[in-house]
Amino acid sequence: MSQAPDAGGPLLVGTRGSALALAQSGQVAAALAATAGRGHELVRIRTEGDVNLGPLASIGGTGVFVTAVRDALAAGSVDVVVHSLKDLPTAPAPGLTLGAVPTREDPRDAVCARNGWTLATLPRGASVGTGSPRRAAQLLRHRPDLQIHAIRGNVDTRLGHVGDGRLDAVVLAAAGLARLGRSAAVTDLLDPEVMLPAPAQGALAVEARTDAVTGGSPSWYATALATVDCGDTRAAAVAERSLLAALEAGCTAPVGAYATVQPAPGSDTPELVLTGTAIALDGSREFRGTVRGPMDRAAALGRDLAARLLDDGAAVVLAPPPDSGPAGRP
Numbered sequence: 258m259s260q261a262p263d264a265g266g267p268l269l270v271g272t273r274g275s276a277l278a279l280a281q282s283g284q285v286a287a288a289l290a291a292t293a294g295r296g297h298e299l300v301r302i303r304t305e306g307d308v309n310l311g312p313l314a315s316i317g318g319t320g321v322f323v324t325a326v327r328d329a330l331a332a333g334s335v336d337v338v339v340h341s342l343k344d345l346p347t348a349p350a351p352g353l354t355l356g357a358v359p360t361r362e363d364p365r366d367a368v369c370a371r372n373g374w375t376l377a378t379l380p381r382g383a384s385v386g387t388g389s390p391r392r393a394a395q396l397l398r399h400r401p402d403l404q405i406h407a408i409r410g411n412v413d414t415r416l417g418h419v420g421d422g423r424l425d426a427v428v429l430a431a432a433g434l435a436r437l438g439r440s441a442a443v444t445d446l447l448d449p450e451v452m453l454p455a456p457a458q459g460a461l462a463v464e465a466r467t468d469a470v471t472g473g474s475p476s477w478y479a480t481a482l483a484t485v486d487c488g489d490t491r492a493a494a495v496a497e498r499s500l501l502a503a504l505e506a507g508c509t510a511p512v513g514a515y516a517t518v519q520p521a522p523g524s525d526t527p528e529l530v531l532t533g534t535a536i537a538l539d540g541s542r543e544f545r546g547t548v549r550g551p552m553d554r555a556a557a558l559g560r561d562l563a564a565r566l567l568d569d570g571a572a573v574v575l576a577p578p579p580d581s582g583p584a585g586r587p
């Protein structure tokens with residue numbers, strides 16, 4: 258199992274079986290297979306997170322969506338796996354590597370409301386569904402009157418809460434809605450100034466076995482991965498995820514981050530601009546900052562911003578409540 262997969266057979270792409278996972282894996286698999294001049298096959302892998310619909314925090318955090326998929330890759334039953342990068346734990350997986358980060362979709366969060374309401378026009382006390390502490394905290398920061406309802410489930414289930422009138426609105430990632438062809442449900446795209454996305458929201462991760470990318474002669478496999486990789490997206494995602502890791506915050510922590518690549522002031526050289534926030538669950542306190550620096554310092558920028566936020570006292574909003582389960586994240 259120590260080289261690139263054989264040339265010849267179809268590229269085997271491992272994925273979760275949800276509609277969103279299949280849609281995004283299918284798109285990446287087609288691009289990878291096309292550059293490699295071969296066919297592809299999606300291999301669905303059932304994970305604990307798909308089977309057990311309890312609150313994520315109590316079933317082991319986001320890792321629950323990832324473990325079984327990674328196991329299939331490590332065992333060699335598939336050639337690559339595709340994840341939503343925001344669902345990938347920040348800790349590296351032994352023997353696996355981030356083979357490619359394709360160009361990011363819209364990173365913003367989207368309000369999907371009845372009556373075309375926006376965040377600003379939702380009636381006083383409106384009911385809004387989200388299972389994400391990050392979204393809840395930022396919603397309450399702008400609209401302390403809103404009633405937040407914890408919901409989970411796939412994108413269609415969540416939209417269904419609005420469709421049948423149980424809730425006035427739900428907040429979902431614009432990228433997921435777009436990949437499922439459900440963008441028509443969006444009534445307000447939230448500017449990152451208003452709601453900072455989850456680190457790496459809207460980006461995909463193509464994971465590969467490290468030895469298959471680096472081992473032996475430069476393979477068709479490494480070439481295909483390099484072809485679908487987007488350097489700007491990768492750098493932004495690395496900066497955002499490094500902030501999250503350095504805050505030692507799991508994804509149930511209310512942490513938002515967004516990095517863009519922009520020309521450095523007074524020059525043409527591109528640089529990364531990273532904004533991050535750590536916010537109290539009720540929106541009452543926020544620690545927010547922005548750093549900028551060279552693209553090749555992406556990980557260091559995330560750590561720098563984390564150090565600054567912690568210096569400002571962000572630990573008070575990151576401490577998990579006493580009776581919560583292990584850190585995880587939606």
Ligand SMILES: NCc1[nH]cc(CCC(=O)O)c1CC(=O)O
Nearest residue numbers: 341429430432433458459460587
């Ligand atoms: N938490 C689940 C999840 N993981 C990735 C996406 C959407 C796509 C993305 O962010 O890349 C979603 C749904 C959502 O947050 O609305």
